[in-house]
Amino acid sequence: MKMQSVVDPSLNTLTGYGPGWLEINRVRHPQAVMVLPRGEVQPWALSDWTALTAADFEAMLALQPEVVLLGTGSRQHFMHPRLHACLSAARIGLEIMDTGAACRTYNILMSEGRQVLAALIPPQP
Numbered sequence: 001m002k003m004q005s006v007v008d009p010s011l012n013t014l015t016g017y018g019p020g021w022l023e024i025n026r027v028r029h030p031q032a033v034m035v036l037p038r039g040e041v042q043p044w045a046l047s048d049w050t051a052l053t054a055a056d057f058e059a060m061l062a063l064q065p066e067v068v069l070l071g072t073g074s075r076q077h078f079m080h081p082r083l084h085a086c087l088s089a090a091r092i093g094l095e096i097m098d099t100g101a102a103c104r105t106y107n108i109l110m111s112e113g114r115q116v117l118a119a120l121i122p123p124q125p
Contacts, residue, residue: 011110012025016028027041034060036065057087072096075098099122103120
């Protein structure tokens with residue numbers, strides 16, 4: 001799906017997604033990524049939501065977001081709260097949704113000036 005944006009061009013904007021890929025600022029990424037409004041897009045060595053560990057959430061915490069949007073692929077999948085307990089302890093919000101919804105929500109929050117982290121697993125091909 002192609003997404004249109006009218007926000008600051010210096011910000012990382014999710015411009016599309018599809019089976020096996022994510023597009024940020026019109027650059028296609030064939031793997032999971034973590035992205036903040038500013039800075040480098042970080043490749044994320046994760047192919048499936050079932051591989052998430054507490055260490056993944058600790059890495060998110062280190063990026064100091066206000067809120068984390070976790071896109072779990074083609075469908076929304078929840079995991080045990082102990083995996084993301086570090087975010088709760090730091091009072092960082094976590095929203096888990098399918099990747100398409102996470103992309104759309106990220107763009108809205110980012111355009112409002114929020115320090116949002118999108119941790120995205122591409123939809124399955």
